[in-house]
Amino acid sequence: MALAPLDGAITLDQLSSDPYPIYRRLRAESPVLRVASTGRTLLTKAALTKAVKDNPELFSSDDPQTPMKPAFRAHTLMRKDGKAHFVERKAISKALTPKRIKADWGPLYEQLAEDYIARLPRGETVDLFTDLCGPLAARILAHILGIPEASDEQMMRWSQLLIDGAGNFGWKPEPFAASDAANDEMDALFAELEPIRRGEPDGSAYSLMLTADDPIPMSQIHANIKIAIGGGINEPRDALATILYGLLTNPDQLAEVRAQEAWDKAFEEGIRWVAPIQASSRLVTEDTELGGFDIPKGDTVMTIQASANRDEELYEDGESFFVFRDKNPHQAFGNGPHHCAGAHVARRTVGKIILPMLFDRFPNMTLPNPEDVVWKGFGFRGPINLPVVLN
Amino acid sequence: MIKVTYVAHDGTETVIEAEEGTSVMQAAVSNDVEGIVGECGGSMMCATCHCYVDEAWEARTGQRSDDEDEMLEGAASEVTERSRLSCQIKLDPSLDGLVVHLPEEQL
Ligand code: HEM
Numbered sequence: 290m291a292l293a294p295l296d297g298a299i300t301l302d303q304l305s306s307d308p309y310p311i312y313r314r315l316r317a318e319s320p321v322l323r324v325a326s327t328g329r330t331l332l333t334k335a336a337l338t339k340a341v342k343d344n345p346e347l348f349s350s351d352d353p354q355t356p357m358k359p360a361f362r363a364h365t366l367m368r369k370d371g372k373a374h375f376v377e378r379k380a381i382s383k384a385l386t387p388k389r390i391k392a393d394w395g396p397l398y399e400q401l402a403e404d405y406i407a408r409l410p411r412g413e414t415v416d417l418f419t420d421l422c423g424p425l426a427a428r429i430l431a432h433i434l435g436i437p438e439a440s441d442e443q444m445m446r447w448s449q450l451l452i453d454g455a456g457n458f459g460w461k462p463e464p465f466a467a468s469d470a471a472n473d474e475m476d477a478l479f480a481e482l483e484p485i486r487r488g489e490p491d492g493s494a495y496s497l498m499l500t501a502d503d504p505i506p507m508s509q510i511h512a513n514i515k516i517a518i519g520g521g522i523n524e525p526r527d528a529l530a531t532i533l534y535g536l537l538t539n540p541d542q543l544a545e546v547r548a549q550e551a552w553d554k555a556f557e558e559g560i561r562w563v564a565p566i567q568a569s570s571r572l573v574t575e576d577t578e579l580g581g582f583d584i585p586k587g588d589t590v591m592t593i594q595a596s597a598n599r600d601e602e603l604y605e606d607g608e609s610f611f612v613f614r615d616k617n618p619h620q621a622f623g624n625g626p627h628h629c630a631g632a633h634v635a636r637r638t639v640g641k642i643i644l645p646m647l648f649d650r651f652p653n654m655t656l657p658n659p660e661d662v663v664w665k666g667f668g669f670r671g672p673i674n675l676p677v678v679l680n
Numbered sequence: 681m682i683k684v685t686y687v688a689h690d691g692t693e694t695v696i697e698a699e700e701g702t703s704v705m706q707a708a709v710s711n712d713v714e715g716i717v718g719e720c721g722g723s724m725m726c727a728t729c730h731c732y733v734d735e736a737w738e739a740r741t742g743q744r745s746d747d748e749d750e751m752l753e754g755a756a757s758e759v760t761e762r763s764r765l766s767c768q769i770k771l772d773p774s775l776d777g778l779v780v781h782l783p784e785e786q787l
């Protein structure tokens with residue numbers, strides 16, 4: 290067999306500004322393609338991305354060369370496999386189960402959402418991306434994690450700096466200097482809060498990890514909280530903005546969602562349509578084969594779940610936002626052992642609480658100029674503004 | 681082939697023929713049985729493949745492991761003595777005819 294074809298034309302700028310026409314072409318012409326500008330082999334069909342994520346022995350998350358290590362000052366669970374991954378994952382996932390979220394945290398989430406939505410001015414144009422999506426996601430997460438003493442501004446800034454550091458594939462010094470400063474701030478706060486979360490267990494992630502029978506090392510407790518900060522703010526923020534865009538630009542669907550109270554379906558469709566995490570990387574551990582091409586050991590493959598989510602083999606007219614699909618087997622939360630640990634939190638908070646509450650308070654909300662909304666991102670993607678009129 | 685019956689929360693029965701060696705979760709997902717989600721593909725990370733093994737089959741499906749127990753704790757619907765993560769039940773000929781009941785919700 291031959292190596293996958295090599296593309297020298299696709300640029301990172303193109304992938305960041307509008308990747309979807311490119312992915313559509315690749316699904317039809319070259320679902321396994323080495324893209325020079327990314328230094329990776331891009332996989333754009335759903336069967337391929339799922340097969341890779343479901344096979345962690347052959348496609349490892351453990352990449353020794355990842356800039357994630359300096360950015361988080363730790364080797365985190367996202368970049369571990371097997372038992373080592375399982376142990377750390379179990380430690381945090383106890384705080385994120387459907388049961389805990391529904392029974393123990395539900396009322397608090399509702400209160401937080403109510404507070405933040407109540408602050409929005411009626412009758413004015415408001416950028417919901419900056420004024421609601423980000424801060425509310427940050428506040429909810431701060432409580433789940435057991436660090437509500439951190440401000441919204443800190444949570445959002447830390448998150449962004451961790452992500453920027455983790456994506457610093459050019460290994461420039463500045464992003465690491467910035468993530469180092471953020472790590473110092475986080476470590477100081479975690480240390481300050483430790484005796485309280487240990488002494489008065491409150492069911493938060495930090496508290497549960499500290500008081501577990503057989504706790505994981507302190508360094509990994511910190512790393513786990515940082516991973517959740519890095520992975521738990523921008524995604525629900527972008528998901529919310531994307532869903533709002535989809536509903537406000539499709540008023541007929543919005544009316545039907547309201548009538549059926551199908552907010553959970555709207556949530557799933559939003560993250561299918563524009564996946565907040567568009568791509569993930571896996572390191573190839575043995576010579577293998579994908580889609581009829583040789584994939585050598587040491588290669589890095591990139592699963593493009595953004596593209597898998599529009600695969601013609603699974604979806605009719607996947608390019609359109611359409612809430613009432615018969616089936617929606619999207620991969621926006623990933624697959625396999627690294628399947629998003631926060632999926633239940635995101636579904637509950639965004640889909641079951643925030644969306645209905647927002648439309649209940651502002652039933653005539655509009656997006657007068659959808660063409661002003663700017664979409665951005667290759668690895669992570671969503672609108673970066675959402676100017677709506679609240680009524 | 682091994683016959684498996686899935687009884688949905690509303691009583692609807694779906695009968696499928698599955699290959700030996702697959703799990704009760706995989707068999708459901710590949711046959712589009714509603715009520716089993718199985719998001720993590722069987723890595724015991726999601727608890728969206730929760731099922732209740734029918735009383736008659738309890739002895740034959742075996743015990744749940746400690747890890748499975750812990751993951752089940754977080755399932756969306758009520759967990760009972762007969763609760764299992766269906767990704768952890770591998771189908772072999774001794775399970776031909778297996779009946780499992782599905783919970784009200786998985787998410
Ligand atoms: C709509 C919102 C969200 C989306 C679309 C999303 C998506 C994802 C995806 C695709 C992965 C897998 C990455 C990979 O395979 O390498 C992931 C992992 C993860 N997510 Fe989320 N996420 C969301 C919200 C959250 C929230 C709210 C939290 C925290 C409470 C969170 C915590 C995590 C963690 C800890 C991991 C790492 C899991 C592991 O490696 O085992 N996510 N997420």
Ligand code: FES
Pocket residue numbers: 705717718719720721722723724725726727728729751765766767768
């Ligand atoms: S499929 Fe995820 S726990 Fe069984």
